[in-house]
Structures are given as C-alpha cells and as structure tokens.
Amino acid sequence: MYTPDEMRRTISHHGVRLTPQRSAIVEELIHFSGIFSVADLQKRMELRHPDLGRATLFRTIDLFVKLGVLERMHREEGEDGYIVGMAGHHHHLVCRVCGEVRHIDFCPLEPAIDERVRREGYAETVHRFDIEGICSRCQEKRAEKAKRKIKGPKA
Numbered sequence: 297m298y299t300p301d302e303m304r305r306t307i308s309h310h311g312v313r314l315t316p317q318r319s320a321i322v323e324e325l326i327h328f329s330g331i332f333s334v335a336d337l338q339k340r341m342e343l344r345h346p347d348l349g350r351a352t353l354f355r356t357i358d359l360f361v362k363l364g365v366l367e368r369m370h371r372e373e374g375e376d377g378y379i380v381g382m383a384g385h386h387h388h389l390v391c392r393v394c395g396e397v398r399h400i401d402f403c404p405l406e407p408a409i410d411e412r413v414r415r416e417g418y419a420e421t422v423h424r425f426d427i428e429g430i431c432s433r434c435q436e437k438r439a440e441k442a443k444r445k446i447k448g449p450k451a
C-alpha cells in the first residue's frame with residue numbers, strides 16, 4: 297500500500313498539483329487499513345478539516361482513483377468502497393467480515409493469460425480478481441464466540 301509520501305509522489309508525478317486539501321486527504325488515508333466508504337472518510341475529514349466541502353472530497357476521491365492512489369472495491373453487500381492503492385499489477389485478499397485488504401503483488405495468471413491473449417490477437421489487456429476470505433483475526437474472534445456459546449454466559 298502507498299505510504300503518504302508515495303501518494304504525494306504519485307500525484308506530482310502525474311503533473312497534478314498537491315493542493316493543501318489534497319494533502320490533508322492524503323494524511324487521513326493512512327488511518328484506513330482496509331475498505332472504507334466515502335462516509336468513513338468524510339467523518340474523519342469533518343473532525344480535522346471542517347472547512348473541506350463534500351464536493352471537494354468527492355472530486356478528490358475520483359481524482360485519486362484515476363491516479364491509482366485509491367482503488368475502488370466492489371462489495372457483495374453494501375455500497376462499493378475504497379482502499380489505498382499500490383503501484384504495479386497486483387491482486388487483493390479481502391476479509392469479508394471486517395473488510396481488511398491485503399495486496400498480493402505476484403500474479404500467477406499473467407504467463408498463462410499472456411499466451412492465450414496473444415493467440416486471440418488482443419493487446420493492452422487488463423484483468424482483475426480479488427480473493428475473498430476470513431482473516432486470521434476474524435477467525436480467532438469467531439472461535440472465541442463459539443467457545444463462549446458452548447460454556448454459556450456466566451451467571
């Protein structure tokens with residue numbers, strides 16, 4: 297995942313000006329280790345930067361997605377969310393319980409797909425896939441809950 301410095305570099309690298317508002321949003325993004333919604337980010341921004349308007353926030357999110365600083369994540373349930381991006385081709389491991397996201401920076405598909413795609417005569421193809429599961433922390437929590445259920449509540 298991009299660090300704030302890498303995000304700033306990526307933004308400047310694209311010739312986009314790093315305005316104080318954009319910089320402030322970058323600073324808040326480090327607090328998210330998984331999928332967050334626009335509302336989550338808005339809540340954080342309202343606390344620290346009440347002057348920042350909703351329209352600016354939406355525009356900046358769109359811009360950051362275009363630059364790859366943020367990535368839009370589709371969720372089976374609820375509205376789509378966002379995660380802090382990462383440079384280069386990669387895939388995601390997503391916890392379906394808590395929304396934690398890990399980047400996987402190797403691609404087992406690339407060689408196989410490349411070969412087939414060339415035969416079909418395509419160029420500049422992209423592919424995406426995410427792996428969904430339950431993270432170790434959520435598994436532990438689940439095991440704890442199950443244990444408590446067997447024992448029953450303490451009287």
Ligand SMILES: [Zn+2]
Nearest residue numbers: 367381382399
């Ligand atoms: Zn990613």
Ligand SMILES: [Zn+2]
Nearest residue numbers: 391394431434
């Ligand atoms: Zn989890």
Ligand SMILES: [Zn+2]
Nearest residue numbers: 386403405406
């Ligand atoms: Zn891939």
